[in-house]
Amino acid sequence: MIRSWDRSRALYERACHSLTGGVSSPVRTKAPVPLYFTNGQGARLIDVDGNEYIDYQLAWGPNILGYNHPRMVEAMRIQAERPYSYGAQHELEITVAERVQAYVPCAERVAFTSSGSEAVQLVQRLVRAFTKRPMILKFEGHYHGWMDSVLHSHHPQAEETGPRERPNVVTESVGQVPNSIENVIVAPWNDLDILERLLAEHSDTVAAVIMEPVLCNSGCLMPKPGYLQAAKDLAHRHGALLVFDEVITGFRMALGGAQSHYGVIPDCASFGKAVGGGLPLSVVGGRKEIMEQMFTGGVVFGGSYNGNPISLGGANAALEELSRDNGAAIKRANCTGEKLRSGLLQLAQQHKVPLQVTGYGAAMCVHFTSKTDLVDYRDTLADDSERLQRFLYLAMEEGVILVPDGRIYLSTVHDDRDIEETLAAFARVFAKL
Numbered sequence: 123m124i125r126s127w128d129r130s131r132a133l134y135e136r137a138c139h140s141l142t143g144g145v146s147s148p149v150r151t152k153a154p155v156p157l158y159f160t161n162g163q164g165a166r167l168i169d170v171d172g173n174e175y176i177d178y179q180l181a182w183g184p185n186i187l188g189y190n191h192p193r194m195v196e197a198m199r200i201q202a203e204r205p206y207s208y209g210a211q212h213e214l215e216i217t218v219a220e221r222v223q224a225y226v227p228c229a230e231r232v233a234f235t236s237s238g239s240e241a242v243q244l245v246q247r248l249v250r251a252f253t254k255r256p257m258i259l260k261f262e263g264h265y266h267g268w269m270d271s272v273l274h275s276h277h278p279q280a281e282e283t284g285p286r287e288r289p290n291v292v293t294e295s296v297g298q299v300p301n302s303i304e305n306v307i308v309a310p311w312n313d314l315d316i317l318e319r320l321l322a323e324h325s326d327t328v329a330a331v332i333m334e335p336v337l338c339n340s341g342c343l344m345p346k347p348g349y350l351q352a353a354k355d356l357a358h359r360h361g362a363l364l365v366f367d368e369v370i371t372g373f374r375m376a377l378g379g380a381q382s383h384y385g386v387i388p389d390c391a392s393f394g395k396a397v398g399g400g401l402p403l404s405v406v407g408g409r410k411e412i413m414e415q416m417f418t419g420g421v422v423f424g425g426s427y428n429g430n431p432i433s434l435g436g437a438n439a440a441l442e443e444l445s446r447d448n449g450a451a452i453k454r455a456n457c458t459g460e461k462l463r464s465g466l467l468q469l470a471q472q473h474k475v476p477l478q479v480t481g482y483g484a485a486m487c488v489h490f491t492s493k494t495d496l497v498d499y500r501d502t503l504a505d506d507s508e509r510l511q512r513f514l515y516l517a518m519e520e521g522v523i524l525v526p527d528g529r530i531y532l533s534t535v536h537d538d539r540d541i542e543e544t545l546a547a548f549a550r551v552f553a554k555l
Contacts, residue, residue, distance in 0.1 A: 125519055129170040131155045149182075149526065154515065157523075162189030165536045167523070175523045176540050176547075180531040183370055183485075186396035186455075187440060188535035194399050197439035198432065207430045214434040221441045222397070222405055225378045227387045228366075229407030231414060234429040238369035238394035239267030241404040244423055245332070245390050246271060249363045251421045252412050255329040259320065259362070261311040262289055263340030263499025264333055266367050266392075270302045277340065280503050286310050287319075311337060311498045312346050317353060321360040330363040330389070331356075335380035338370040341489060341502045342481025342529060350386040363412070369394035369404070373441070374484045375456075377449035399440025403433040444534070451534035452484070458541060459483030459532040465545040473552040481530075488513070488528040509555065516554050520547035 134156050138144035145156055158170045165188050167177045180186065187194060219232040235241055246258060258272075262283065266272040275283075275292045284290035289310060291303040309320050311333065321328060335350055337343040354364045365388055371380040372393035381387055390408030397405055406413070415421040427433075444451055460483045470477035478489040480496055489496060490506040490513070510528050517524060522544055524530055 125173050125521075126171050127155050127157065127169075127173075130158045133158045133170065154518075164188045164190075165533055165540050173521065175518070175521050176536075176544050177523050178530045178532070178544075179523050179525050180533055181400060182525060183374075183395040183531050184398060185400040186374060186484075186533055187399055187443060187451075188533040191399070191443070191535070193439045193443050194436055197435045198401075201432045201435035204431065206432055207427065209426060212429075212431055212434075214431055214438060215429045218434045218437050218441065221438065221445070222393075222407055225382070225441070225445065226372070226391065226393075226407050227378055227381050228389065228391050228409065230410040231408065233406045233413065233416070233423065234434070235404050235406070235425050236402050236427050236430075236433075237267075238367075238392060238404050239269050239272075240425070241369070241392035241394060241406050242266045242272055242332075242367060243269060244406050245365055245392050245408075246330075247421055247423070248390060248406075248408070248412050248415055249330040249365060251415050251419055253329040253361065253363060255327050255362070256305045257307055257324055257327045257329060258305060259307040259309060259317075259324070259328050259331045261309055261333050261337075261499075263311065263337055263343075263502070264367070265339035266332060268295075270298050271305075273298060274303060274306050275308045280500075283500065286313075286500065287316055310500065311343075312349055313498070314349065314352050314356070318356050321356055321362065325360045328357075328360060328362040330365045332365040332367060334370065335366045335368065335384065335386075336371050336375065336482065336485070337499070338481070338485050338487075338529070340499045341496060341505075341527075342485055342487035343496055343498065343502075344480065344482070345384070346497065350380075350384050354386055354388065363389040365389065366391040368392060370485060372405075373397050373444055374452065375482055377445055377452055396440070396444075397437055398433050399436045399443075401433040401436035402427075403437050455532045455534045455536065456483030458536050458538075459486060459530070461538075462486075462530065462532070462541050462544060465541065466548060469545065469548055469552050473555065475552060475555060484532045486530045486532075488524075488530070513551060513555060516551040517547065520550055522547045 161168045167175045223229045262275045265276045273294045278292040282292045289308040291308050357364045368379040368391045373396040376383040394404040416423045463479045476492045490509040
């Protein structure tokens with residue numbers, strides 16, 4: 123099928139005269155042109171040129187219930203007929219906090235803000251205040267937001283990484299203050315020996331070890347068996363806390379996130395994306411004595427939009443839907459994703475294309491690589507990025523949209539028909555590859 127993107131192209135050219143770079147986030151620029159959408163339903167999107175797509179971006183993850191889910195639409199309608207924001211208390215704050223408490227093991231207390239980046243900033247402040255230590259140990263490839271204090275060694279080039287036993291702390295943005303590296307230690311993920319040595323070297327200064335419990339932002343790599351619990355034990359042995367960045371895994375890998383799935387409870391965790399069902403919301407949950415420092419320990423935190431009724435109305439509806447029948451919808455999304463993974467690998471084998479599909483059912487990533495065991499960020503540096511971009515472009519031509527780095531997000535409404543059509547499209551893509 124030959125698709126026209128003339129209208130999207132015209133809108134993008136127009137946007138370049140007003141929006142910086144023509145888009146609201148630089149990562150949204152991709153071939154053949156940034157697409158402009160008019161509507162969506164379920165797992166499908168319609169662009170301004172009338173093209174329909176099976177969507178696996180889900181707005182980069184948040185739309186766990188797909189598009190225009192009736193429960194979300196009704197919840198937003200109800201809230202839209204009331205004040206959009208109070209700057210004061212309302213009952214939905216308690217209701218949603220209680221829902222998070224019920225599902226997330228570490229959430230003895232909860233705080234709301236608007237983005238994952240903000241949530242991580244709050245976590246860092248809390249753990250530093252609690253331990254009275256300055257340093258944060260993070261891992262190569264793990265992403266914790268775009269702010270100066272955390273944007274380190276997310277996607278460094280191979281020549282920047284330094285020795286594996288002692289990775290360089292690499293800033294990732296022009297304009298990022300150089301001294302932001304002074305309170306950061308970087309380690310390779312999934313390697314307990316190096317983690318133990320680095321913690322021992324900095325035993326009196328590390329406030330927390332922070333990680334994505336599944337490395338979703340750099341290829342959807344899974345933790346080795348026992349790694350998460352061992353990392354927690356090491357952190358605690360050296361007087362540090364364990365923080366899970368569950369902005370992606372929360373309410374997607376399982377109802378209680380990766381900590382529930384693996385049975386490893388961190389001291390604090392940040393959540394975003396799925397928790398709001400597509401609306402701007404992030405959550406910090408953690409041990410009572412850590413969280414209450416905002417009121418008893420002098421930790422400053424605020425925000426005009428914290429706990430706003432529109433986002434919390436959406437979150438309440440989303441969490442109610444996700445928790446129904448003991449999380450049946452999330453289990454279904456993960457099961458559907460595994461069907462897609464299996465079909466992708468079969469197609470790649472048939473066409474003799476070296477491919478790995480890592481992650482779990484509701485959050486996966488395709489890697490064009492001959493490597494068979496991907497365990498940390500440096501393993502992904504061998505991926506064939508040119509072939510990936512060609513694959514993504516051909517998939518778009520066939521009416522399938524993935525995240526530009528090769529990630530695939532499954533919603534609770536992707537069904538067998540979507541998977542069948544997607545695999546048929548991918549069969550045509552692999553034939554062209």
